[in-house]
Amino acid sequence: MRKPDKVYFFGTCLIDMAFPEAGMAAIRLIQKEGVEVIFPRQQSCCGQPAYNSGFMEEAAAVARKQIRVFERPYPIVVPSGSCAGMMKLHYPEMFAGTSMASAAHHFAERVFEWSSFLVRMLQVRYRDLGAPVKATWHSSCHAMREMGAVTDAKSLIGQFENVELVPLQREEECCGFGGTFSVKQPAISAAMVNDKIDDIVNTGASTVLAGDCGCLLNINGAMAHRGLAIEGKHLAEFIWERTDGNRT
Amino acid sequence: MATAPSFDFDGNVDRALADGQLRTNLRRAMDILVEKRRAVFDDTENLQALRSAGNAIKRRALSKLPQLLEKLEKNCEKNGIRVHWAEETQEANRIVLDIVRSHGVAEVVKGKSMVSEEMHLNRYLADHDVEALETDLGEFIIQLNGETPSHIIVPAIHKNKDEVADIFHEKIPDTPYTEDVEALTAIARKVLRKRFAAAKVGVSGVNFAVAETGTLLLVENEGNGRMCTTAPDVHVAVMGLEKVVEKLSDVPPLLRLLTGSATGQLITTYVNMITSPRKEAEKDGPKEVHLVILDNGRSRILADPELRQTLLCIRCGTCLNHCPVYLRIGGHAYGHVYPGPIGKILTPQMEGLDRAGVLALASSLCGACAEVCPVKIPIPSLIRRLRAESYAGGDKKAVPGGGCSRNLTETMIWKGWELVNLMPTANRLSLKAAGLLGGRAPKIGPLRKWTCTRTSPVFARESLHERTKKEGVKDE
Amino acid sequence: MSSGARERIFARLHATDTGTIEVPKVDVPPLAASGKEENLERLQQLMTAMRTEVHLTDRGSWTDRLVELAAEKQWKSLLYGPDSPIGSELTAAWDSIGKALPELVPYDGTVDTFKERLFSSIDAGITGAKGAVADTGAIILWPTPAEPRLMSLVPPVHIAVLDADRIYGSFAEAMEADGWAKQMPTNALLISGPSKTADIEFTLVFGVHGPKEMVVIIRK
Numbered sequence: 001m002r003k004p005d006k007v008y009f010f011g012t013c014l015i016d017m018a019f020p021e022a023g024m025a026a027i028r029l030i031q032k033e034g035v036e037v038i039f040p041r042q043q044s045c046c047g048q049p050a051y052n053s054g055f056m057e058e059a060a061a062v063a064r065k066q067i068r069v070f071e072r073p074y075p076i077v078v079p080s081g082s083c084a085g086m087m088k089l090h091y092p093e094m095f096a097g098t099s100m101a102s103a104a105h106h107f108a109e110r111v112f113e114w115s116s117f118l119v120r121m122l123q124v125r126y127r128d129l130g131a132p133v134k135a136t137w138h139s140s141c142h143a144m145r146e147m148g149a150v151t152d153a154k155s156l157i158g159q160f161e162n163v164e165l166v167p168l169q170r171e172e173e174c175c176g177f178g179g180t181f182s183v184k185q186p187a188i189s190a191a192m193v194n195d196k197i198d199d200i201v202n203t204g205a206s207t208v209l210a211g212d213c214g215c216l217l218n219i220n221g222a223m224a225h226r227g228l229a230i231e232g233k234h235l236a237e238f239i240w241e242r243t244d245g246n247r248t
Numbered sequence: 249m250a251t252a253p254s255f256d257f258d259g260n261v262d263r264a265l266a267d268g269q270l271r272t273n274l275r276r277a278m279d280i281l282v283e284k285r286r287a288v289f290d291d292t293e294n295l296q297a298l299r300s301a302g303n304a305i306k307r308r309a310l311s312k313l314p315q316l317l318e319k320l321e322k323n324c325e326k327n328g329i330r331v332h333w334a335e336e337t338q339e340a341n342r343i344v345l346d347i348v349r350s351h352g353v354a355e356v357v358k359g360k361s362m363v364s365e366e367m368h369l370n371r372y373l374a375d376h377d378v379e380a381l382e383t384d385l386g387e388f389i390i391q392l393n394g395e396t397p398s399h400i401i402v403p404a405i406h407k408n409k410d411e412v413a414d415i416f417h418e419k420i421p422d423t424p425y426t427e428d429v430e431a432l433t434a435i436a437r438k439v440l441r442k443r444f445a446a447a448k449v450g451v452s453g454v455n456f457a458v459a460e461t462g463t464l465l466l467v468e469n470e471g472n473g474r475m476c477t478t479a480p481d482v483h484v485a486v487m488g489l490e491k492v493v494e495k496l497s498d499v500p501p502l503l504r505l506l507t508g509s510a511t512g513q514l515i516t517t518y519v520n521m522i523t524s525p526r527k528e529a530e531k532d533g534p535k536e537v538h539l540v541i542l543d544n545g546r547s548r549i550l551a552d553p554e555l556r557q558t559l560l561c562i563r564c565g566t567c568l569n570h571c572p573v574y575l576r577i578g579g580h581a582y583g584h585v586y587p588g589p590i591g592k593i594l595t596p597q598m599e600g601l602d603r604a605g606v607l608a609l610a611s612s613l614c615g616a617c618a619e620v621c622p623v624k625i626p627i628p629s630l631i632r633r634l635r636a637e638s639y640a641g642g643d644k645k646a647v648p649g650g651g652c653s654r655n656l657t658e659t660m661i662w663k664g665w666e667l668v669n670l671m672p673t674a675n676r677l678s679l680k681a682a683g684l685l686g687g688r689a690p691k692i693g694p695l696r697k698w699t700c701t702r703t704s705p706v707f708a709r710e711s712l713h714e715r716t717k718k719e720g721v722k723d724e
Numbered sequence: 725m726s727s728g729a730r731e732r733i734f735a736r737l738h739a740t741d742t743g744t745i746e747v748p749k750v751d752v753p754p755l756a757a758s759g760k761e762e763n764l765e766r767l768q769q770l771m772t773a774m775r776t777e778v779h780l781t782d783r784g785s786w787t788d789r790l791v792e793l794a795a796e797k798q799w800k801s802l803l804y805g806p807d808s809p810i811g812s813e814l815t816a817a818w819d820s821i822g823k824a825l826p827e828l829v830p831y832d833g834t835v836d837t838f839k840e841r842l843f844s845s846i847d848a849g850i851t852g853a854k855g856a857v858a859d860t861g862a863i864i865l866w867p868t869p870a871e872p873r874l875m876s877l878v879p880p881v882h883i884a885v886l887d888a889d890r891i892y893g894s895f896a897e898a899m900e901a902d903g904w905a906k907q908m909p910t911n912a913l914l915i916s917g918p919s920k921t922a923d924i925e926f927t928l929v930f931g932v933h934g935p936k937e938m939v940v941i942i943r944k
Contacts, residue, residue, distance in 0.1 A: 009721075011712040013669070017682050018705055023712040027721060039716040041723050044669035050662050052613055054635030054653075058666040065670050072724075093629075141614040174572045178612025183694035185610050187258070190701035191265050191576045192612070221702025280926050297753035304750040311745035314737040327910075333730035385932065386923040402923060409925050429927040437932055444933070445843040461908045471877060471919035471934020478873045478911070479835075489733070496905045500895040501752045511922075514770070515860035517934065519914035527910055529869040532835035543729075547736035556745070 003121055006036040008076040008110075010066070012083045013045035014213040015234075022213060022233075025240035026079040026114050032244060033122045037077075042069045046078075048086040051094070053180050060094055067091070067100065067107045075121070076107070079114040079236055080212050081143020087111045089146050113143060115211055115235060119152040128160040130242030135163055136205035138196065138219065139172045140212035153211050153235055160242055166203040170195075177218035193222040200230060208232045255583035257606045264577040270406055274578050277405045281569040284512020285620070302505045303624040305498045306560040309490075313550065316459040316492045317541065323462025327524040329537045340486060340542045341372040344451065347484055347538055348378055353448045356484075357440075359466070359473040360384040361453025362400055362563055363486045363542060365585045366598075369451070380451065383440050383472035385433065392419040398579030398587070400565035401510045406578055440472065450476030450534070454487035455562075456502060457539070460495045463523045464539065467507060467516040474520050483525070483534040489541050490550075490559040502562060505622035509564035545598045552646050554633055558593050560623040567617035567627060573610055582607060589617035593630040600649030601638045608634040675713075682707035755859065758893040763858035764942070767891055770861020774917030775930050776938040783943045786885060787817035790850070791825065793883075793939060799826040803842070803849040803879055805871040806830045810852050810885050831872055842874060848881035853940075855890035857898055862916040863940060864898060866909040873911050882935040884915070888944045 007030060015023040027037050043066060051059035066087070070076050078084040088111040095104035118124045137157065143149045157165055176182060176192025183189075196219060200208050206229075210216050213234060220232040264270060289295040309316060321331045334340035348356060356373070358364065358380050370380040370391070382391040386404035390397060393415050397403030404412070409427045416435055417425040423435055452473060456465040464485050466473050477483045493502065507513045526533035550556045568574045568588030579587035584595045584604060592611055595604045613628045621627065637646055638653035645651060668674045682689075687706035691699050698705070710718075717723075758766070768778045781789045794802065805811050818828055829846060831838075851871045855864040863884050867873040876882045892898040895914070899905070904912070919934030930936060 009716075011716075016712040017679055017707050020708045020710060020712040020715045024715050024719065027716065027719075037721055038724055039712075039721045041713060041717070042672045044672070044675045045665075047669075050665060052632060052635070053658075053662070054632065054637070054639050055658075055662040056636045058662045061666050062669045141612070141616070145615040145619055172616075174612050174614035174616070176572070176612060178614065180694075181609070181612040183697045185261070185573075186697040186700060187261050187265055188573055188576060188610060189612070192572055193701060195576075217705055218702065221698070221705060224703040225699075225701060277926065294753055297750075300748065300750045301752040304748045307745060308747045311742050311747050313742050314734055317734075317737070333733055335729045335732055339729060383933070384923075385921045389923070404923055407924075409927070412924050429924045430929050432924060433921060433929040433932055440933060441843065445839060460905055463908055463912075469919065470921050470932040472932070474873075474877050474913075475933050478877060489737075496899055496908075497896065500899070503895070515857075515862055515914065515916050517774075517916055517919055519862070521908070521912040522910075523908040523912070524910040530867075530872060530910065531831060531833065531869060532872040532874045533867075533911060541733075543733045543736075547733055547740075550737065550742070551740045553745075556740075 004035060004075050006038060006074050007117075008070050008072075008074045009037050009039050010043060010046070010070070010076050010078045010083065010087070011039065012078065012080045012213065014217065015079060018217060019213045019234060022237040023079060025234070026236035028244070029118065029124070029236060029240055030077065030122070033124060035122065038074065040069045046083040046086045048082060049179050051086065051090065056094070063091055063094060064100060067103050070107060073110065075112055075117070076110045077112050077114050077117045079234065080214070081113050081140050081147045081149050082212055082214060084111055084113040085142040085146030113147040113149040113152075113211070115153040115156055116147065116149045119155055124156070126156075126159045126239065126243050128162045128242055130160070130162055132162045132164070133207055134166055134203075134205045135207040135209055136166050136168050136200055136203045137171065138168065138175060138208055138210045138215055140210055140215045141174050143211045144172060149211060156235065156239065157209065160239075166205050168199045168203060170199055175215045175218050177214045179214065182218060193218055197223055197226065197228070201228065206230060207238070209235050209238055211235050257581070257583060257610070260581035260583060261577050264581045269408070270578050271576060273406055273408065274575055277402065278569050278575050281512065281566075285509055285566060285569070288508045288512045288514060298501055298505060299622055299624050301501050302562075302622050303560065305493065305502060306562070306623050309493050309498075310550065310556060310559060312494065313489070313492070316494055317489060319459040320457055320462060320492050323459065324539055327462050328527075329462065329464070329524065329539050332538060332540045334540055335543045337367040337542065337544055340367050340540050341369055343540050344369060344484055344486070345373060345376055345378065347482065348373070348449050351448055351482055355379040355381060355447070356449040356451050357381050357383050357443055357447040357476045357480065359450070359452040359468065359476040360387050360403070361451070361486055362585065363453055363488050364451065365397065366544065367486065367542070369486070381443055383444070383476060384468075385436055385470060388436055388440070389415060392416070396580070399568060400563055400586070400588075406580075444475040444479050447476075447480040449482040449484065450480040451484045451486065452477050454485050454491055454539070455506065456499060457487055457492045458496050458499065459492050461523060463496070463521050465499060466520045466522070467503070467518070468520070469517040471518065474518055477520060477522060478533055481534055482536045482538070483522070484538045484540065486540045486542060489543055489546050506562050506564050509566040509620070509622045549597050555597060555630060555646065557625050558597060558630060560625050561590050561594070562623055564622055566620050566622065570616040570620050572612070572614060572616065589627045593627060593634060596634050596649070597647055601634065601647055602649030602652035605634065605638045605649060605652060608638070676711075679711035679713060683709045683711060752896075755894045755896070758858065760889070760891070763891045763893055764888055766858040767856050767861055771917060771940060774861060775920070776917045776940055779939065779941045781941055781943055786941050786943050787813055789941060790883070791817065791821060794826050797881070799847040799881065801829050801845065801847050802826040803829045803831055803846045803875055805851065805868075805875070806832055808852055808868070808870040810850070811870065814850070831875060835872065835874060842878050846879040848883060849875040849879035850883040850885065851875050853884045853886040853890070855892055855898055855902070856886055857895050857914065858891055859894045860914070860916060862914040865913040865915060867911050867913070868909075876913065876915060877934050880931070880935055881937045881939065882915075883939040883941065885941045885943065888942050
């Protein structure tokens, strides 16, 4: 597939509500490559929170809405491995054998995780304009296991020569967010996020990067609770700040 | 929630999380098992092909399950293995007890068997004045201590050597305190050897039952399994009905997947394939071999096209080893025979969502288990499905206890969520409201649970919807 | 009653149209072909790694090696099957050698007649091997009336005599070549070394309930 002229951007409800700057950074980085970004105002949520909680009808209703909203055959770029995975893998499952099956399939085919899109479709090349920094990377579960996006994300980070990437000891271990899991099983979730933070602290990094704002919401909230000065950032925002964003 | 779980999961979790020793032991043990598996499956491409083959073999077996069970029974009986059927665990226990009693003995030696745990066989036998002596070292240790196994493959994984030393010193007569692992093993060998020699009845599980030849296959490292199945006059094997495979040629790939996934071994010390009791000219081996085939809900699980994948399981335990939840709470917290990811999907289906549905909530759906399952059970999908079943309406329930979690609050929350996400205006309004609250949402309900460990989430003053509009990003 | 249970279980099983269960067309990944020399080497390597003592001898002189081992390890009794393929060679070797040797104890009655002795005062048991599997480092044993099952389990030492040309690359190959599916023995075994456990803190200990030591004599 060659570089597209236009893409849809699916912001994700979390970015919409709590990390809009990460969303804007992700959009700008696509626009920078000469690709037009379209943000349908009717979009909302991919449906994953309801889907994972067992409220399938409600999830399907919201999923159907997204399928209709993103109706044109443009690629759909998603700055989240879990939302992308939901739409790419689970929408076809949800609508298999129904009248939406074909539409869900054609929708899913067009879904890209944001960092994979940048690397594989846009073949971006960056110069690092930022100050030296020690960072670490958290592999979000669905970005890794459903979208295979982690190698792409890391190759993006690898382009920034002033960034020292120190690996976590247990990079691939879940941070404990799991959506409603964090409030339905708060004690286990807390144990998981605290172990993740201990791991982050041990790297000596000042910044933890991730491609999923669910993880960031979880990790940042817990780091703040522990009074830690480490910054958790979405990869898009990090890259934007170190490239063009640095100039503003 | 409207459920009243039959056990205090939350309490178990809190206790386990507070147990620093347990958590340290678990972390160390899981690291070791994960690494061993990785080392033995060093060819990734081959591993993925093998997993696909394992999945296909087990699916093929399920697709012919009644026929294969008939064939297994026919071939076993032809070879002299007596086959018994039990719908429920009590029946299975009764069958075993009857066999034991018919030989006038009051004790059996036992190899490790998860199905026998499912049956609570030891307790049943004890209630009927029959001692069931566990002979697998891990099981032997925890039996001495009055505990149940905390892991499918390494039952005493939660115990340190000083704890084992204590247990042996206190519970085995004339035993000095020693932490030397070789010495401890020698003590177990000595104690059990006498019992193997004297035993009239041995009980075991079955790893695979081959329909083509009527063969029971067992794997082990210690030799206690062979002692239980070969030295006594009577061997009773218990198995779940999903353990049957079609052909002998199905065995090598499944065996490789099992030993590699369970302990990171190319092969166990012994692979023991039993096709017949002692034949006339033979000088040893059991004179009687019995196979007890247990249903206990498996035939019902088979009926559901999605949930039947639960029956693909070959009981390797690797899902436990990779699970971030099991890692932190250990096996006992699950309160049931099967812990970990497989336990989360199997237990609610066997015990009912109303009694054990909480286990299906104890997952972040990270997918680490599905990534390593040797037969590719899509565990997160099945967990999700069980969650959906716990809210399912209607009369016909796919899973016992279905619909038990239905409650007005959650129904309204998700209905509200649905409306907000279907109606752009409502969506914009709710985003605005969240933005106005900023980080000052009242700490009630889920937010209170969140803020025990984390600061309140801060909602942006301007949503991405608003920002894109302002920045002139096109709508279509 | 059990028969009622069987009917009800099968009724439930048949109520599901299991024929509709999708079975992916997936073949078991083929194993790399390996030659005889490779197989022999791999077998030795894997067995040795799992604490088996492996000895290579000529076909004709294996009993000499056995005698050396017996002296070195000071076995006092050696359990064997007089009617087994190796039985006559053993007795012949013992008869021709004058010096002190372990007592050859024949397993010639049922286990019920000599369980006490078997469990307590036999130092080693020697059997033939039907073959071996190179890629997992295991010998194949099909116990027979001449060489019963407990010989390779109860005595603290198990000696297996294997012909080098009976080493297969894989378990699948062995099953196929020897037509296992058509004629399973009462008991078939794969044995990959002395008994072991790592149940206590993952510390590997050899010699649990099965033999503490395993010796394999490979006859070329």
